[in-house]
Amino acid sequence: MTEAVDWLRVRGIEDVECITPDLAGVPRGKMMPAKKFTGNTSLALPSALFMHTISGEYPEETGEFRYSPNDGDLKLMPDLSTLSAVPWETDPTAQVICDLVDTQGVAVGYTPRNVLKRVLSLYESRGWLPIVAPEIEFYLVSKNVDPDYPLVPPIGRSGRQIQGGQAYSIGGVNEFDELIDDIYHFSDAQGLEIDTLIHEDGAAQLEINLRHGHPVELADQVFMFKRTIREAAMNQNIYATFMAKPIQGQPGSAMHIHQSVVEIETGRNVFSEPDGSASETFRHFVGGMQRYVPAALVMMAPYVNSYRRLVYGMSAPTNVAWGYDNRTTAFRVPPSDPAQRRVENRLPSSDANPYLALAASLACGWLGIVNGIEPDQPTDRTANEDGGISLPRGLLEAVAAFEAEVSFQEVFSREFVGTYAGIKRGEHETFMQVISPWEREYLLLQV
Template sequence: MPRKETASTSTQSSVLKSTGTAPVQPPLTSLRGVSDWREAALWLRTRGIEDIECITPDLAGVPRGKMMPSSKFTSNTSLALPSALYRHTISGEYPDETASFRYEPRDSDLKLVPDLSTISVVPWETDPTAQVICDVVGTSGERVPYTPRAVLKNVVELYRDRGWRPVVAPEIEFYLVAKNDDPDYPLHPPKGRSGRAILGGQGYSIAGINEFDELIDDIYHFSEKQGLEIDTLIHEEGPAQLEINLRHGDPVELADQVFMFKRTIREAALKHGIYATFMAKPMQGQAGSAMHIHQSVVDIETGRNIFSDEDGSPSKEFFQFIGGMQHYVPRALVMMAPYVNSYRRLTPDMAAPVNNAWGYDNRTTAFRVPVSDAAARRVENRLPSSDANPYLALAASLGCGLLGIMKGIEPEPPTEHTANEGTIDLPRGLLEAVSELEGEPALAEVFGEEFIGLYAGVKRGEFETFMQVISPWEREFLLLNV
């Protein structure tokens, strides 16, 4: 029976251990989240909020929704969006129906249910404005299983059914690029405060970060106003490529934060006359952008990290989680690498794994086990790209690990040397990845057949749209030579 949707509660779990549900601040002082509608009305009134944006992620992770006056928001107004919202491609086309990809015959409404634990201000707006992330339900209040937030919640509940709580910590890379209104021209890094465009090879460079001090100050300021916590910020290898690390916690809460951080970073960049892009591979010859995911699992009752036994040694669940990732992540890769461009990042010699190997503190493997004590034992998935919908990427990564535990899958031996030499153990392109997703029955146990059919149909539609575009490479090498 479909689950009824309710507002989620924030949790501040730890990669080390569970700390339970975070205390909700009083509505007058809380930067993010309230407990009920009475507190929501008070929260909005004390801040003089005039408008509120009710948003939800579509399959691409793009915010969709409606804006309304705050007085209407608190008056039990029903919000609705058409079901076709989850059946169009990133470019707005609607693919043809297939046996597994179908449109709702009446294109009937889906309801938005605000999750009041996510309410916050919109700090870049000039008029007092708030935002709230919404769940999507059917007309009778039932969860719509193919929506991204529901897919992730279902995976988290599979863990909860076993008395466990998954804990994640995402790391999101992105590029700052000069404004470019013509897609036929390549992207270039912007000029920093020195007046010169920053070059590559600036990994962990403080000077590289200082080039964009004012922009970074705005990212921190905007984040603080929304109650979003940044753990660290570094400069990565690419020119004007940055990485933000988020604090560990509940998967739905962290997906919400990535969803909001992407919007925040883009808005901060636009304020300074440049773009921020989360494309997996925005510039030829430069490193791609990843969304690495650190994962552990805690026992709800005891707070113990189930990846470690009482004596501190790795548990069987730890190895089976890795075994599940090795076996199933290549088959679910399209949920972590969702576009044609994503597979340009997953190429040899470009600082991204092209394997399904695992190892201890080995960054050339897809699944890295960082150095830690027993309580902090975790697995880092280095395959997802930053263009992925965070809800779906987290669901895919956690779901594959859980399948490994459910089915008792043992991993291959850990890799002690460079894992990126030799054959590529992953799908090489979007269509191959879609076929892998459709062809693995076990993934339907975790994500649902309806979601897989819908998602695969949209991805095939995006590929067909891409195939209509003639690239500069084709004009360069085929025009006069064939």
């Protein structure tokens, strides 16, 4: 805190935002004067804040989902390593990501950052550390103030509405030069490291790749990047959206996750043997992904809209196959030297909470390792050409699979499984109250 006081003073910081991700990955917290932040102030949020749906409603208690009887406080514990500037604010402002503990100082098991830390502790018990590198896709769209109207691509620098089919197009990126400049400037001011930025195949669809590192640090970066990109887009009078499927007929947006595991003491990649061949640990990690990811999919595809991306005929995988440099599989092993051997999970969508998506993916690999699950044979064919879908087809099916997997009670905690499933059921009930244009189009005058 002494260093933080100096950091705030040198930069003339007036206000500090103490934020934490809720189960949807939305920043929640409190803002206060910098002097109060450094004055040993106790910060708290109500526990029910982490039990409401994305629409702000509180679901009925069902299954293992229960509210705290007194809606007691959860204490915000700032992680000072995340202290950074808020570059889009007009007054000098800082932000810090917080963990949540109860009134006894015990980590709250159903909050996202703590869920990820719990999974990492399993690896640490073997002297291991997972290394991850997320890739986040998102769309730029024209401002949309009426949700009854479909989203449309924005007007670019050329004065024309952006079209699709511009994967890796430099011209496509240049259409938004001022926005890209803002993203880079905002990122630099916060200490966020962008590895590469490309235009994807969708109309005004971009992708940012982050450098590999510690899972909590990378989840923090994705959490902050989403906020940063939205603010940069607002500065240009457009929206940035991380919906999995924002525009009908266009590709969905993914959050691909590259994963490896190293020994903490030596830094050796445990996915490779000394002779460079794939290790048993690597095979079992892949086997665990194949076996458990369908049950954990709701943590990687958390909304009704997420399953519109995971359909046959689009760019997303609809299988649990794996292969070497095969982008049609759910689990791709990119070309690399043995020290960089890793597994890319291509199933998560960009609407996922990064802490929960990383926790789910790593937990599935862990369960494969400890249970010695062998994968099937890698495939070099187009894995999704037969139209089959070997994943839950919708939110309720995914929730049922999630609750039915007994091993998740241990790796994530029973408290989290019950809370998360209850919230997702509540969101589905809210969705079912909305009548869609498809229903009006085909049912209104024909049934």
